[in-house]
Amino acid sequence: MATVSVRETARRCLGRDGDLSLLRHVFGVHGTNPTATRSLAAQLRLAGGVPFLRVAIVTIRPVGSTAGPDGNIQRDLDVANEVWQRTCGTWIYCVGSVVERTNLLGNNGILSQNTCPLGVQNSPTQEERDLFARGRGLGADVVGYYITGSTNPNLIGCAAYPAGRRGFWVAFGTSANALGHELTHVVGLNPHVGPDPQVNDTDQDNLMWPTPGAITNPPPDLRIPQRSRVRGDNGLETCSS
Numbered sequence: 001m002a003t004v005s006v007r008e009t010a011r012r013c014l015g016r017d018g019d020l021s022l023l024r025h026v027f028g029v030h031g032t033n034p035t036a037t038r039s040l041a042a043q044l045r046l047a048g049g050v051p052f053l054r055v056a057i058v059t060i061r062p063v064g065s066t067a068g069p070d071g072n073i074q075r076d077l078d079v080a081n082e083v084w085q086r087t088c089g090t091w092i093y094c095v096g097s098v099v100e101r102t103n104l105l106g107n108n109g110i111l112s113q114n115t116c117p118l119g120v121q122n123s124p125t126q127e128e129r130d131l132f133a134r135g136r137g138l139g140a141d142v143v144g145y146y147i148t149g150s151t152n153p154n155l156i157g158c159a160a161y162p163a164g165r166r167g168f169w170v171a172f173g174t175s176a177n178a179l180g181h182e183l184t185h186v187v188g189l190n191p192h193v194g195p196d197p198q199v200n201d202t203d204q205d206n207l208m209w210p211t212p213g214a215i216t217n218p219p220p221d222l223r224i225p226q227r228s229r230v231r232g233d234n235g236l237e238t239c240s241s
Helices: 006-014 022-027 040-049 073-088 126-133 178-186 224-231
Strands: 052-061 091-101 142-147 167-171
Touching (some): 022 040, 052 073, 073 091, 073 224, 167 178
Parallel strands (some): 052 091, 142 167
16 A cells, blocks of 8 residues: 655645644644544545645634634534535635734624625625735635624624635634535535525525524535535635646
């Protein structure tokens, strides 16, 4: 059996060179999740030939805050990765997680957002433009933001983004399914169950159920049309031999 080099796989497939952290640079782990188990052999197999999406995470804190990244980031990434790997044959590689201390969302940390369409926000507010400009130098196609919330109090997340800045936001303290739900809105432009003509309207086991915290029989599922949309997204890449 051929020996797989961790360093060579990281360099060739993930663009990582120099000093390596197995957790951060090979697994893409940027937080804690005590319930997770990780296999280096399985991760090298993923990196070496399974399509993946680069994602970056930005936690927004007010100026002067001493708080760090949201404590649920890795839990949420692991939930999303489980669904994508099991149902889509793809995986999520988190390239980095940073904290931005800024008052761009005002003193209350609430995003000014008029609407939450699926995909491009045609008339973004200035706060949306400012928010979705953050984290663009981390090397990811999609950036996710952890924030307090938006001016629409019914939202716990949203996948509407200014043109050319694919991303989404989730509110602090939301369901473990929220990140994967919003990410799967962005990647493949998957709508909610209900508006999706190719998914059963009563499929509450589905990741795209309108209320992520009410999804039944976890871990969530994705159906064949949804999987195809994810796999067909231009943001996915695959390591070539």
